């Protein structure tokens with residue numbers, strides 16, 4: 001990645017070497033093959049909005065092959081990669097995140113999950129990359145739907161597919177992203193942490209993340225501390241998104257997270273963001289209200305997405321849609 005002509009990290013935000021660099025063992029682990037999965041998922045979504053999934057059924061082989069192709073893509077010259085850009089909305093992007101001035105020590109590919117991607121992936125074997133991407137995306141979408149059905153069951157909602165049907169819909173506005181965080185040797189020397197991907201919540205319903213064995217991901221706890229997620233290349237990490245927080249009337253919390261660049265090793269992560277159709281009304285499910293009022297003004301995913309794209313990464317996007325208590 002050519003970020004600047006002279007390699008320097010001075011334009012990026014640093015995080016002081018902080019307590020957060022201690023790895024946490026508090027992150028819930030859910031074994032999808034066990035009968036208690038639905039109960040553990042609900043608990044994790046209430047407490048953290050985040051959990052790790054094992055026995056997920058996505059073959060390691062499909063994951064590794066895609067990872068290899070992705071690394072090959074990012075190892076090309078900037079000139080070559082930029083043939084697949086800019087990311088408006090889909091394509092290759094480098095260091096700039098979104099449209100409002102956020103930057104990070106990252107380069108990425110943003111892809112639409114439903115339609116044929118309308119940009120060329122280029123590289124040595126773009127058909128192979130595309131084929132691997134498509135089959136990976138369909139396995140991960142299936143896992144997302146299984147997890148959303150377990151959530152509905154765990155929440156004792158009669159309609160098991162109340163969340164998953166939004167991802168299954170042909171019009172589902174889901175996104176796939178491959179992030180590459182090159183190793184940043186300057187950091188290793190200085191003992192500092194550089195922001196790879198600044199803190200934010202994901203706006204969609206659910207995000208499924210898989211990365212190589214490189215640390216960097218951190219989540220923000222309600223007590224105000226950041227904890228580092230121990231890397232695990234064979235598991236998936238699941239985030240509750242803003243839309244699921246609204247649909248559960250705040251019972252599930254969308255988790256604030258960020259990525260710190262690593263001084264020693266490149267991080268490669270692949271994330272599936274499961275979103276609803278653009279016309280979908282996002283509002284608390286009546287069965288979860290139990291006589292309580294909605295915490296949010298009703299909006300469509302189209303409206304929320306538009307407001308999201310007008311925001312900075314760290315903004316509290318849901319804040320605009322919160323209902324102020326009448327008394």
Ligand SMILES: C=C1C[C@]23C[C@H]1CC[C@H]2[C@@]12CCC[C@@](C)(C(=O)O1)[C@H]2[C@@H]3C(=O)O
Pocket residue numbers: 097098099100102110175200201202203204273308309311312313
């Ligand atoms: C500053 C940004 C960058 C955004 C939009 C806005 C706020 C949240 C960011 C994300 C985070 C989740 C994936 C993504 C694709 C999304 O839907 O929201 C990202 C998008 C982008 O990277 O373009």
Ligand SMILES: O=C(O)CCC(=O)C(=O)O
Pocket residue numbers: 177179197202209211217257258259269271
């Ligand atoms: O790359 C990662 O590990 C996480 C990035 C992220 O949170 C995102 O792309 O929304």
Ligand SMILES: [Fe+2]
Pocket residue numbers: 200201202257
């Ligand atoms: Fe994210």
